Amino acid sequence: MVGTPDAADVSRAGRKAGRGARDAARSKPVRIAARGGIAANGVLHLLIGWLAIQLALGSGGQADQNGALGAIAAEPLGRVFLWVLVLGFAAVVLWRTVSSIWGFGYVGDRKKQLTKRVVSAGQAVVYAVLAVTAATTAVRGQSSSGGGGQATAGLLGLPGGQIITALVGLGVLIGGGVMIWNGWQKKFTEDQDLGGADRRARRVNARTGQIGYIAKGIAIGVLGILLGLAALTFDPQQANGLDSALKTLREQPFGVFLLIAVGVGIACYGVFCFLDARYHRVT
Template structure:
């Protein structure tokens, strides 16, 4: 009876250990690096340059092409794995400082979703490190697979609507500065607080816009039965660039995504882990 308790606590203790916490901060910062690269690729698209895909796979491929790029990718991979462990632990045991049960449950569900996202990012990073490049066609392949199922069009449309809502929530969280609830800024000076607040606001809103456009493309793919319409963030950003004054709109969103990347560096320091 007495041996069961320590065994039951061991996964929680491991995931909350100092090495995992530090690794999680590396992973958050790594996400910042990816967003800065995505922003750079998006600006290239806006200015008519070829460049790579303006999404995570394009950014990772750009890293792989650099000297010691594969070594850096493996470092990013380890950071992302630590984020997965930390987010998964938070989803099960975290946010005990929140007294409102519904709010605590929502936070835990969000962290479960983040664990899945970072697991996919870790897998993509490892694949890119091994192969040196990523095809980046996973979005359209996944959509095609769903469309092929019975009732697939409805399912894809529901997913698209969910992504649009997710983008809207991100815009709302940016506008209301909800992201600061998960940070401990006790030791931050006034300048750091202002930079954290502004880059977080701009970054969340810009990324929310891009995610919202992606959701619209997924719904369009369902209506037109065309999975190529929903080929990830790259398609969403290129769609923005094709609108009236699209170059300026895409550059503005790219700057916002870069702001999100800068925010990630601050969040790596101040996020509660």
């Protein structure tokens, strides 16, 4: 008769599994793929920036991740490239997940280390969503639309949905503000190893990061406000994702110029992602 495993056996198995996941995430192939995933995010942001500028100039289309992925799918061999993006995003998910548990050993302050681990967990979720969205687009050959509105409708449909949606909107607004602050203070350089970068690369990295973080923070902040409005009016279409936020910017006084500026800023974030793929501490 086989005995049941005791607590010590379970603990040892758990530690072994944890070491296996950590070693896998720190392996050279995964680290290379993770850098590719960061660069892939840069491709998406370049496309989103371009779509935002087109939107400002009166063109139709969807200026968000779905729109960017749909633009890729429409190109020759676009669906093949989407599967490459899926692999890169999946590698980032593994790396970020492990970093949220064991990462940032180079940070001396325990509170800051904990904060970075929480942010890393959030990034794992973001890249997981990107991976699923890219895979869905690759299978269908086209992107879905209205995802943001459907998600907001789902929140509003929950018990206490208006309060939940308002709190989510507040969190998104605060997140946008934090992103603007991090961009202004160049906090993103804390997770980069710029030891081998020359002066020109450092300057481009700093400027594109600052402009990109601030532009994304503005767009995310507007999305948070729209979520609050959706909660107040009980109308999920008020907050249909990043696309709604950018269209709201266009409708403001001097909105065309504002949206062009934000579009250029988001494209700068895309350029920054290429540099970040080279210099980010992927350990």
